[in-house]
Amino acid sequence: MISDAAYSLRPALERNLAATPEPATEESHARPIPRVNIQAFCEDQETASVIQKAFEDRRLSKAHVTLQMGGVEAAVAFYRDASTPNLIIIESLLDRVEMISDLERLAEVCDPGTKVIAIGHFNDVLLYRELLQQGISEYVVAPLKVAQVIESISSVYTDPEAVPVGQVIAFIGAKGGAGSSTVCHNTAFAIAGTLENDVVIADLDLPFGTAGLDFNQDPLQGIADALKSPERLDEVLLDRLLSRCSDHLSLFAAPAMLEQHCDVDASACETVLDVVRENVPWVAVDVPHLWAAWAKEVVLKSDHVVITATPDLASLRNTKNLVKHLKVARPNDRPPLLVLNQVSLPKRPEISVKDFTHAVELESKVVIDFDAQLFGTAANNGQMIEEVSDKSKPADAFRSLADLLTDRSEQKSERTSLLGPVLDRLRLMIARA
Numbered sequence: 001m002i003s004d005a006a007y008s009l010r011p012a013l014e015r016n017l018a019a020t021p022e023p024a025t026e027e028s029h030a031r032p033i034p035r036v037n038i039q040a041f042c043e044d045q046e047t048a049s050v051i052q053k054a055f056e057d058r059r060l061s062k063a064h065v066t067l068q069m070g071g072v073e074a075a076v077a078f079y080r081d082a083s084t085p086n087l088i089i090i091e092s093l094l095d096r097v098e099m100i101s102d103l104e105r106l107a108e109v110c111d112p113g114t115k116v117i118a119i120g121h122f123n124d125v126l127l128y129r130e131l132l133q134q135g136i137s138e139y140v141v142a143p144l145k146v147a148q149v150i151e152s153i154s155s156v157y158t159d160p161e162a163v164p165v166g167q168v169i170a171f172i173g174a175k176g177g178a179g180s181s182t183v184c185h186n187t188a189f190a191i192a193g194t195l196e197n198d199v200v201i202a203d204l205d206l207p208f209g210t211a212g213l214d215f216n217q218d219p220l221q222g223i224a225d226a227l228k229s230p231e232r233l234d235e236v237l238l239d240r241l242l243s244r245c246s247d248h249l250s251l252f253a254a255p256a257m258l259e260q261h262c263d264v265d266a267s268a269c270e271t272v273l274d275v276v277r278e279n280v281p282w283v284a285v286d287v288p289h290l291w292a293a294w295a296k297e298v299v300l301k302s303d304h305v306v307i308t309a310t311p312d313l314a315s316l317r318n319t320k321n322l323v324k325h326l327k328v329a330r331p332n333d334r335p336p337l338l339v340l341n342q343v344s345l346p347k348r349p350e351i352s353v354k355d356f357t358h359a360v361e362l363e364s365k366v367v368i369d370f371d372a373q374l375f376g377t378a379a380n381n382g383q384m385i386e387e388v389s390d391k392s393k394p395a396d397a398f399r400s401l402a403d404l405l406t407d408r409s410e411q412k413s414e415r416t417s418l419l420g421p422v423l424d425r426l427r428l429m430i431a432r433a
């Protein structure tokens with residue numbers, strides 16, 4: 001059920017010896033950085049503030065980081081009496097010749113295992129090549145972007161041959177019963193169907209999870225077994241614990257039994273999700289509606305967060321709090337995606353979509369009407385909405401959410417644009433001219 005082929009994701013940093021590395025876009029899918037010591041010595045205040053922001057990113061939460069000013073001079077003086085860390089980030093304002101000789105002085109006080117990322121102010125291919133020959137891991141040119149710093153650090157610890165890491169999507173409800181699990185399962189189903197990429201649904205609602213019911217599965221083993229002994233989880237065991245729902249969709253089911261206690265350990269959860277994302281490109285995590293330490297950590301460390309809310313006051317307050325909290329805790333990530341669900345329930349007074357999104361300061365790209373017949377049929381049959389009615393509006397909504405999460409919406413709108421053929425002909429004419 002897990003495809004053997006390495007799936008295609010943007011590599012952490014495109015290495016190109018013939019040119020200075022391209023600055024990364026603001027959003028980054030870099031791998032989390034292991035428990036290493038990183039020390040930065042900056043010259044420029046602006047560079048220092050970008051590095052400081054990168055150091056506060058969720059992907060560096062395990063690393064021990066320090067930042068000082070003074071560049072190479074300060075670093076050389078510091079390491080005369082201190083041992084060097086796993087990684088030094090060093091900034092220099094000097095040109096090629098002076099920078100190379102400065103870094104040679106740094107090399108003299110560096111322990112053999114220490115890696116170095118150099119930040120310079122000259123976009124000089126020759127300098128880049130010489131630095132790599134000197135054993136410098138990366139050379140990046142200021143002004144920097146936060147995502148670029150994270151990706152450069154991550155690339156030092158990523159084996160270029162390694163299988164790329166999958167992306168984790170956390171689905172959380174603004175209040176109990178908002179429909180978060182329904183949105184999670186249907187969106188995962190759409191990603192598996194349209195992308196034909198492997199997706200695993202991890203149901204973390206251990207006592208009450210509905211993923212098994214929704215896919216008409218009743219597996220004997222599942223996520224609770226992995227969480228009990230996370231250190232044993234590898235590709236082979238994972239394959240045994242997953243149950244297959246469709247060609248590309250597998251389920252890490254919750255036991256939904258009340259005999260065993262269901263406390264979740266935050267680090268066990270992180271280990272399990274790390275193993276899953278090493279093996280599958282997309283992990284849809286069904287997070288129960290609670291804010292325990294482990295659940296909070298899952299949400300904060302995910303690549304994407306989807307909040308499902310109903311158009312009422314409690315959902316509005318909770319969504320507003322969640323959006324605010326995520327913005328502070330994940331400053332370098334996209335804001336969460338908001339799904340307004342169970343909208344237009346007959347006779348129920350509701351907060352309008354416009355007022356809701358205005359109050360939470362977040363656009364809702366996906367609005368799903370209340371449809372008792374369709375959702376009730378799907379739930380009772382153990383089917384997805386698309387299987388019950390693939391032309392329905394909710395099925396469309398789940399497909400667009402899948403496109404948004406996997407960044408396919410822009411490509412799609414370009415493909416389906418009415419001007420597409422005209423633009424193609426124009427491009428052809430220009431190319432021939």
Ligand SMILES: Nc1ncnc2c1ncn2[C@@H]1O[C@H](COP(=O)(O)OP(=O)(O)OP(=O)(O)O)[C@@H](O)[C@H]1O
Nearest residue numbers: 173176177178179180181182342369370371375379
């Ligand atoms: N748009 C909708 N129209 C009608 N019913 C819906 C809709 N969305 C979800 N439901 C139904 O609402 C119920 C609750 O959905 P679901 O279990 O997905 O919510 P949840 O947010 O995960 O709840 P919990 O807090 O228990 O985890 C289910 O019976 C589901 O079929």
Ligand SMILES: [Mg+2]
Nearest residue numbers: 180181205288
């Ligand atoms: Mg749920």
